[in-house]
Amino acid sequence: MTHPAPVKKTLSPEGMKQFHDWVDEYPNKRSMLMMVLRLVEEEFGCIDDDAMAIAADLCGVNVAHVQGMVTFYTHFKRPAHGKHRFMVCATLMCALDGKTDEALAQIQAKLGLKPGQATADGLFSCEKVECLADCDQPPVIQKDSEHFCSMRGPVLDAYIDKLLAAENKASADYLNAPAVTMDLRVSVLPQHYNFEGEQNVGARRSDDKDPYFAAGEGAADAPRTTVIPPPLKTPLTAPVAGSALNGTGRGSNGSANPTGGHHG
């Protein structure tokens, strides 16, 4: 309530215009939060504390509430995620027959990343996510706004190579440098609010091992990401890879692809 952290960022005029265009579509400002968070995510590349404060201000809610939302919904991009955020589906249908593991192994081979890690320069990160609703073509991977099915083998290798080239990096750069564990916890409080005798700087520490990341790698001991990645500007209106999905490569009984077995 008092001494709020000084907000360094403001929303661009285009962003404010989008916000004002949206206002009439909603009965109240609070209900705009999900989309406003997407707006600041797109504008700043990820949702950090400043973005949360801006969203809270625009929608007239307390910033603690916004922080609760951003940490509840796992798809929002946070500063700890890499500029290129790989999300690999690890739910049962993709995990069957080791397909997920295959894809993860390829990512590790190319970028030195285990799930839950980001590269030290903040350009790439890898994480396991839950079902991405394309279970007939495992493994399914999303990289930011791009969605891929049957993403393994040469296709996956080629894609990673393309990203590396775009960043002027090589696979070898990452295989020798150790990756960092992504710290997706909320920011720490100012130091003077520590418990007396607290060993660790910053009052907010979490010791539990999130089973979601690779087993045995507790968030407590690994080095932290220190680089805030540069914003990745892929506005939602840009064409998305995979839009030629209509009718290719998957089973379906739409009209162009008749299967047998109809009644009568």
Add this chain to the structure above:
Amino acid sequence: MAETTPPATEAPAPKPVVPFSPVLLKYIHEPNSHTLEHFLARGGYETARKHVGETDPASLIAIVKDSGLRGRGGAGFPTGMKWGFLAKGTGKPAYLAVNGDESEPGTFKDRHILEKDPHQLIEGVILTCWAIQSNHAFIYLRGEFILGYQRLEAAVKEAKAKGFIGEKSFGKDFPLKITVVRGAGAYICGEETGMLSSIEGGRGYPKIKPPFPAVSGLFKCPTIVNNVETIANVTHIIKNGADWHKQWGTEKSPGYKIFCLAGAVKKPGVYEVPLGITMREFIDVYGGGLIEGRSIKAVIPGGLSAPLLTPEMVDKCTLDYESLASLGSMLGSGGITVLHDGVDMMSAIYNTMRFYHHESCGQCTPCREGTGWLEKLAHKHHAGHAHAGDADLLADVAKNMRGRTICVLADAAAMPMQSYLQHFRGEFDKRVGEAAYVERGRSARDEITPAAKRETVAHGAPGVLDVGMGMDRV
């Protein structure tokens, strides 16, 4: 000659089979199926134009009710009946909330409608809003649907530009807004009230029911929540009539549904089929049968939360709500996954439990703590160092989670666990690597009544009641 009535035990004569070809997925293979031109060329928006502002809304509800359409999101509740429950005369606006948060693992049907035929959904939304007299529909899409959001948002803009929605829908005195809201990676936002909490701008915490959304939902106003597939059906049913819909399917599960086939089959994918066909036909004919050299170990029939079907049960199963219920499972969202004989069931159940643990919203105690406990125990079995007695403990934990929570995610986690224990108990036992924990002798204390316990405490510890045990203060 006196007519003999057939004996009561004989089954009624089967309905004559009517040829079926896909309705909802009819055009998804055509490259421009998502465009307005394509939709208009096939008679799109004609049904909406005909009825909005013209037809008595109650009669539309009656058609949908008569058709027997059931919710396609998983619960299978009769749609027309749900619409009839909408509270009237409250003085508050009514809302339609369309559930496009397709997060149930094994389900991938709504994606195709959203990406490849979004106008079909929009027309269904318009007709539904007219029927329930709502002026504002929210379509909630999971955050991971990027193309779906782009296509749907573009389609909404096109419909608005044409005047199909807006201040005067089809030029009639019926204002209609459609707001597309994006989720961001929470399975619990597929639960109807979790979705409503998310649309309202908060964490996706489900709400306590009663009151049900039809009475008090979005922004405490009467709200109808329906799945994307359900709404997409509305146009076809209103256009073709209830009897048309009832040509297919069974008496209690009329019509057709999109099923999603995944796992160890030759042709996984989405298939729109009449309800009532056998599971065998679906897997063998549509799915092309099992991949080379594999046989069925189990089938998950309705999304990850549905109890398993063993091969024997698969042979008895037809794809309708009643058949699956009678087999102790559920049709659910229609996500059918075939597990082959090489699948390690301990791995599968661990993966399942990890999913629910990760997705539990954490609001209420049994689910928040129970999903974690289930995962930890399942992990021990997966890793091969479970303690003897852990499988019985799993059964008890799953039982304690059911029926005691705000929403059914706890049940969705407990049901697969109970199902695996029932059908694959041997695999659990094989993974026992440690002896049982030594149970402290259970005292007779468990049989002491609460009143007697209070007495024991009162007499046992001097001074405890002096400062108040906090009982006097809430």
Add this chain to the structure above:
Amino acid sequence: MSEVKTVNMKIDGRDVTVPADWTVIRAAHQNDIEIPHYCYHPDLSIAGNCRICMVSVKGAPRPVVGCATPVAEGMEVTTTAAPEVEARKGVMEFLLINHPLDCPECDQSGECKLQNYSVEHGQDHGRFHEEKVRKSKATMGPHVKYWGSRCILCTRCVRFTDEVSGTGELGVIYRGDRSEIATFPGRVLDNPLSMNTVDICPVGALVSSDFLYQSRVWNLHSNSSVCADCSVGCNTRVDLDAKDQIKRIVPRRNDAVNKEWMCDAGRLSFPYVRTGRLQKPKVGGVDAIWKDARRAALDLISANGGANTVALVSAWNTNEAMASIRELLAAEAPASRVYGYGNPVVADQVFPGFTISGDKNPNRAGLKQVLGLDTEGGSNSLKALASESAPIGTLLLVHNIPDFAITPELKAVLDRSENVVLLDFGSGELLRYGNVAVALPTLTSFEKTGTFVNKDGIAQAFEPVMEPVTYGQPETDIVSALTRDARAHTTGVRA
């Protein structure tokens, strides 16, 4: 007032009649039937997430939560049958599986709902042998610390900051069993009502930094009192240790005055009881016995029938003290004048569910009622007295205000006074003023009986919570003794 619609229902076989808009849990509590609860609080919105308040309703297939079930005509509720007992046992087990075994060091021990309900409704053995989820510890704010691992996510604290204080500092972060309570970076829980979250936390997750590790609650004994820090007059419970040291002050429920809330300032104000006290009567700056001090005081007050006496009575005195002053002056100094003063009145701090009064005096209303005096303005306030310039022979200053800084107005009056008879419990600035002829030590509101009238006109009587720590006496008694002395004197009996 319109008729409240009521319903008749049965709880555990008993017929009860309750308002129709109540929930089952409130109906039960009102009829002295205990239903265990964590997240339910009568002054906060319903959350329904702890799931322990399970009861069976006839006709429902399984137990329901009592906090979210509205009552209905003819409803039959049981709270002690097997289904709900089993349900509660299950929920208790789930609450304890990730809970740390902190009882040996947790402040809440002894007044912890988890402990209590575990005994009453839980099982006596644990079956969880896995690794527990561990969460952060944080200092939420200047007065509140948070142990995340102990938190059961009832969200009472979050609802409090949203609904009662309206400040919204707290939120739930993360998801599932990793959920914690947190503030936003750079913000802390520092609203003036923050320590109420410590009261309402049913476990030891939120603890008061002030009370941290100070005492075990079973070594404390409690007595009821009324807070004197402002004119709300929150009802309090004062917890003291075996040596009569005040360890903490917590609010008591009074729906007409403070519900169950209290501000932080009132809770933390008690150190003045033990520090800076005037121990013994003083005459001319030298310790004296009561008899001599009273003699000196009476002589000064009643000189010339009180023609040169001015009584200045603060709004921190009890109604009884004011009545005895009135009696004394009428009898012994009928020509004296009486004025009133107190802490300055500032703006109220209004929160959605509570108001901290800006009137930092407990008994301005009593001052008005009993002596007809104002403190802020008016012809018989300190301001009016300060604007005069005539010298005062004897100033009878009945003070009793803790932590008081001498205002310019009071200084002006003191400077004009030849002699001051001071009734106060503190040994601060006032005492060292050169012209204090007689200082009579009084007692704090913790050590005496009395009545304060709060800002809404509610008279609240209080009893002492502890033995006096000085040789002081309640001012009521001192002034009555002066009256008695005077009478004795005139009847010729030398005291």
